[in-house]
Amino acid sequence: DLQNKLIDKLKKDASKVKNKRLISGIGGFGGLYSFPFLNYKKPVLVSSCDGVGTKILLGIQADKLEVLGYDIVCHCINDILVQGVVEPLFFMDYFGCESLEKDTFNNVLKGILKGCKENNIILLGGETAELKGIYPKGIFDLAGFIVGVVEKEKILPKKNIKENDLIIGLPSTGLHTNGYTLARKIIKDCGYSLNDKPSPLKESLSEALLKPHISYLKVLKKPVIDGAIKALAHITGGGFFDNIPRVIPKNLNAVIKKGSWNILPVFEFLKKEGKIKEEEMYKVFNMGIGICIIISKEKLNYIENHFNKNSQKFYIIGEMEKGEGRVILK
Structure with missing residues (x-):
């Protein structure tokens, strides 16, 4: 069906972002990723989840959907960057709608993959849900999930913030x-x-x-x-x-x-x-x-x-x- 065809295309597109730590990505019950523990003395995992909000409605109205996928990647990256993460590991997305529309899905995922490529992070997996009765026709929701790693001593904010900084x-x-x-x-x-x-x-x-x-x-x-x-x-x-x-x-x-x-x-x-x-x-x-x-x-x-x-x-x-x-x- 359409969903399987779109996921197959996504798998092919996502594979263009190479990462030697990827073991198994899109299509499985879960994504497998080899953690870079040898690069860290005291590694701390940092995770975050966010959405694009009602910017989605303007994107739909203006037929500018790629930017929404790009937005969610960058938003999530910044949310863990502020805790000292300069090595985001992987990103996952949630796309929920009443019924899948090929162009809509492809344009949103195009933006996600662009954001991942620019920030050297892989799209490890996600969820694509058709929920009739929950979402109105023509409307979708988009959320992102990210995991990164930081050396414990590099976590932000630091405790030495003082007057006149x-x-x-x-x-x-x-x-x-x-x-x-x-x-x-x-x-x-x-x-x-x-x-x-x-x-x-x-x-x-x-x-x-x-x-x-x-x-x-x-x-x-x-x-x-x-x-x-x-x-x-x-x-x-x-x-x-x-x-x-x-x-x-x-x-x-x-x-x-x-x-x-x-x-x-x-x-x-x-x-x-x-x-x-x-x-x-x-x-x-x-x-x-x-x-x-x-x-x-x-x-x-x-x-x-x-x-x-x-x-x-x-x-x-x-x-x-x-x-x-x-x-x-x-």
């Missing part, structure tokens, strides 16, 4: 995979279509809202290995206010300096059209910063040289001050 921000492409329920409501309430290009956007709403979620693995791998980074915070659901406190001590505040980076036009649009208060914007959206990095001032020169060498844009967006484990906007 700097907060560096790396830019996002847009909303990444969070805030889409609110964004969709604003678009609907204001009567816009995804083809519209309202001010201050220089592109259509479809283009602005469906930009891919960035993986920061490649550009942060060396600084993490070199011990230059004290903590990382992936700015996802909950924005600045919920994510940064997850990695800082309870006796310090992360003071974020507004205006220290360029706010993307898509966020200006959402704030204006949705009449959203500034604090809520930073609570729901990433506001143009995909990941925050906490370093000592002594490591700033190293970080600047590394990012400049790799053509990575970055901003010094704040610093640590005495406090109660909160984020303060100034």
Whole structure:
């Protein structure tokens, strides 16, 4: 049947991402992977699971599905990167729908395989479920599961975060995979279509809202290995206010300096059209910063040289001050 044919094609496509540790992947009851224990003294496995959320509905509406598969891989990679993982081992996906549609499935999996290849991680397996009565026709859900390994002494965040440490921000492409329920409501309430290009956007709403979620693995791998980074915070659901406190001590505040980076036009649009208060914007959206990095001032020169060498844009967006484990906007 169609599902078996699609899985067979997926097996063939996934096999193009070579990995000598793969024993048995897609198609079995479980994936088999040879753990690289000889490379580590005290290895710690790190796992994470996440979804793309209601960005799926915009992707379906705009017929841009590949980006959704790519998003879920990058999102999951960043979620374990912030715990010090620079060697993700394998990725697995869940694709649930009312009934399989060939083009939809192939485009989503194309994005997943692209994300896996770019980040040197294998798609070990997953679940493809047709659940009539649960999913409406034409709608699907997508989730990702990832496992990586980190040397115990390299786990982030470190315990030496202190007052006056700097907060560096790396830019996002847009909303990444969070805030889409609110964004969709604003678009609907204001009567816009995804083809519209309202001010201050220089592109259509479809283009602005469906930009891919960035993986920061490649550009942060060396600084993490070199011990230059004290903590990382992936700015996802909950924005600045919920994510940064997850990695800082309870006796310090992360003071974020507004205006220290360029706010993307898509966020200006959402704030204006949705009449959203500034604090809520930073609570729901990433506001143009995909990941925050906490370093000592002594490591700033190293970080600047590394990012400049790799053509990575970055901003010094704040610093640590005495406090109660909160984020303060100034």
